Amino acid sequence: MSETLIETKNLTINFGGLKAVNKVSISIHKGLFTTIIGPNGAGKTTLFNLISGLLQPTEGTVIFKGTDITRLSPMQRVAMGIGRSFQLTNVFPTLTVHENIRLALQAKNRTGYRIFTSYKRFRSLEEAATKLLEDVLLHDRGNFLAGSLNHGEQRKLELAMVLALKPDVLLLDEPTAGMALEEVPTMLELLEKTKKEQDNTILLIEHKMDLVTKLSDTVIVLVNGSVLTRGTAAEVSEDPEVLKAYLGGGILNETTA
Amino acid sequence: MAALTNIISKNLTVKPVQALLLFLLLVILLIIPMISGMTTITLFSRIFILAIFGMSYDILRGFTGIINLGHALFFGGATYIAGILFNRVGPTLDVLLLAIITAFVLSAIIAYIMGQFAFRGTGFSGVIACAMITLAFGEIVRHTAETLRDYTQGADGLTFRIPEMFQDRFMMYYYALIFLIVMTIVLRQFVRSPTGRVLQAIRDNEQRARFLGYDTKKYKLIALVVAGMASASAGIMFALLTRFANTELLTVQSTLNALLYTIVGGTGTLYGAIIGTGFVQIAQNSLLELRGIHEIFSRWLIFFGAIYVLVVLYMPKGIIGAFYQLHASWQKRKKHG
Numbered sequence: 001m002s003e004t005l006i007e008t009k010n011l012t013i014n015f016g017g018l019k020a021v022n023k024v025s026i027s028i029h030k031g032l033f034t035t036i037i038g039p040n041g042a043g044k045t046t047l048f049n050l051i052s053g054l055l056q057p058t059e060g061t062v063i064f065k066g067t068d069i070t071r072l073s074p075m076q077r078v079a080m081g082i083g084r085s086f087q088l089t090n091v092f093p094t095l096t097v098h099e100n101i102r103l104a105l106q107a108k109n110r111t112g113y114r115i116f117t118s119y120k121r122f123r124s125l126e127e128a129a130t131k132l133l134e135d136v137l138l139h140d141r142g143n144f145l146a147g148s149l150n151h152g153e154q155r156k157l158e159l160a161m162v163l164a165l166k167p168d169v170l171l172l173d174e175p176t177a178g179m180a181l182e183e184v185p186t187m188l189e190l191l192e193k194t195k196k197e198q199d200n201t202i203l204l205i206e207h208k209m210d211l212v213t214k215l216s217d218t219v220i221v222l223v224n225g226s227v228l229t230r231g232t233a234a235e236v237s238e239d240p241e242v243l244k245a246y247l248g249g250g251i252l253n254e255t256t257a
Numbered sequence: 258m259a260a261l262t263n264i265i266s267k268n269l270t271v272k273p274v275q276a277l278l279l280f281l282l283l284v285i286l287l288i289i290p291m292i293s294g295m296t297t298i299t300l301f302s303r304i305f306i307l308a309i310f311g312m313s314y315d316i317l318r319g320f321t322g323i324i325n326l327g328h329a330l331f332f333g334g335a336t337y338i339a340g341i342l343f344n345r346v347g348p349t350l351d352v353l354l355l356a357i358i359t360a361f362v363l364s365a366i367i368a369y370i371m372g373q374f375a376f377r378g379t380g381f382s383g384v385i386a387c388a389m390i391t392l393a394f395g396e397i398v399r400h401t402a403e404t405l406r407d408y409t410q411g412a413d414g415l416t417f418r419i420p421e422m423f424q425d426r427f428m429m430y431y432y433a434l435i436f437l438i439v440m441t442i443v444l445r446q447f448v449r450s451p452t453g454r455v456l457q458a459i460r461d462n463e464q465r466a467r468f469l470g471y472d473t474k475k476y477k478l479i480a481l482v483v484a485g486m487a488s489a490s491a492g493i494m495f496a497l498l499t500r501f502a503n504t505e506l507l508t509v510q511s512t513l514n515a516l517l518y519t520i521v522g523g524t525g526t527l528y529g530a531i532i533g534t535g536f537v538q539i540a541q542n543s544l545l546e547l548r549g550i551h552e553i554f555s556r557w558l559i560f561f562g563a564i565y566v567l568v569v570l571y572m573p574k575g576i577i578g579a580f581y582q583l584h585a586s587w588q589k590r591k592k593h594g
Contacts, residue, residue, distance in 0.1 A: 052468070075472050078467075083468075086464075090462060091465065092458050092461035094457075095461060099454065103454060103455065104469050108470070116443075118446065
């Protein structure tokens with residue numbers, strides 16, 4: 001088994017009386033594509049929020065590359081190598097698509113504190129942004145305002161922004177959510193390419209089972225804030241407990257769960 | 258002239274047509290004092306200086322998305338610093354230099370402290386908290402100025418003498434113009450820098466900026482310090498122009514004036530503040546002059562209010578926004594024959 005990149009130990013968060021995430025202990029291994037599935041309200045996004053630092057746990061710890069990062073801010077976690085996308089598209093709508101990517105590259109290169117140098121002087125960033133736009137098939141959209149892109153394109157843009165950070169681990173929260181059906185294969189292709197080309201460690205939340213099956217090395221099933229089981233896509237989709245959790249079973253064999 | 262246009266175009270990274278227009282504008286502005294009366298000269302000098310105050314506010318509101326209700330403290334505070342030092346030490350150039358340094362250092366320190374309190378939260382509640390905390394800072398400074406009567410003359414206002422070099426209104430116009438040009442270049446460079454781009458990212462989506470790894474609080478502090486210092490520089494120039502400081506310069510109304518300049522001209526554009534200041538000041542002056550024609554114009558604030566309402570209703574992106582819209586529709590029409 002490859003090196004453990006992220007480890008959570010008894011991770012718990014209470015929202016009033018509700019335990020949205022309850023004693024979750026998981027390990028994410030380097031170079032593997034791990035997907036978290038579970039019914040709505042299972043605590044998948046909350047778990048992402050705990051790992052990325054948007055929320056602080058009530059109990060438990062998050063360990064990244066052997067360091068306890070539980071009390072670190074999101075910015076510190078990004079600097080350590082955790083990049084994430086959001087369930088609701090999260091871009092800079094009034095800036096151009098190219099500028100969105102350039103800002104992500106600038107964050108990685110730590111040139112943000114240059115106060116009186118024109119941003120256009122940083123040619124390498126400009127070129128790298130153009131290259132990344134090509135990678136996510138948005139090369140003809142560079143000068144468009146990000147807010148004017150359709151939903152699917154915005155999701156691709158967000159993926160490119162996370163990729164620009166060259167993180168050690170990518171947390172992708174439902175990258176196909178709200179996408180038109182015909183756009184899903186393109187995103188699948190991009191995710192496959194990301195997985196293959198860059199040997200990335202990816203943690204994905206996804207509902208579409210065909211995607212999960214094609215992409216995942218490991219699948220973690222979360223139900224009511226707790227880990228129900230873990231295994232390959234084939235193993236979990238045949239697990240009776242998992243089928244039961246998904247409203248009486250059978251649904252995992254459909255295209256979308 | 259072509260060579261000069263070329264220099265402007267190259268150094269300001271603007272298109273040659275824009276450079277030519279800028280050059281023509283510069284020529285007009287250089288000629289104005291030679292063909293105008295003292296009232297117009299003073300009005301334009303005032304516009305040049307207040308435009309910097311407006312632009313400094315645009316850095317916060319337009320580029321970073323910060324509502325600072327105490328911004329006038331930097332502007333009015335600097336006017337007081339200059340006034341007090343001229344009165345206490347003497348109206349010399351050395352004292353002016355001392356006033357500039359004092360105003361810059363103090364405004365940077367106050368902006369830093371203000372930001373430490375004001376930028377604790379994020380999101381909508383963060384914006385409201387920031388507005389309230391900055392309002393409190395502004396009120397503290399205003400109240401202090403009213404209380405320290407020995408230094409400020411309280412609500413009566415402080416009159417002072419200024420260095421001889423700035424006493425000539427005609428020359429003061431040119432100093433104010435040079436000041437406007439220099440500060441516009443400096444602030445433009447700032448918003449076009451990597452830092453400036455991060456500020457715009459924060460305005461658009463602070464959460465995303467944080468998840469790219471930007472320490473958004475630090476960037477907002479930089480914006481506030483730069484805006485505070487720019488505002489203070491305008492305050493010093495204002496002291497040289499008016500030779501008078503009163504606590505009205507420190508009120509929320511004073512801050513709201515800066516906000517109005519940017520709204521009328523177009524927020525997030527920088528130049529919008531210059532156009533907005535010009536529009537507001539000239540409209541205000543014209544309405545005041547009309548008082549002699551008809552009694553109704555003595556209620557000039559009614560008309561002024563109506564103009565604001567019309568601008569907000571029909572030009573939500575300000576004069577510059579409306580211009581861009583017209584330009585875009587003209588281009589579209591041209592394209593479709």
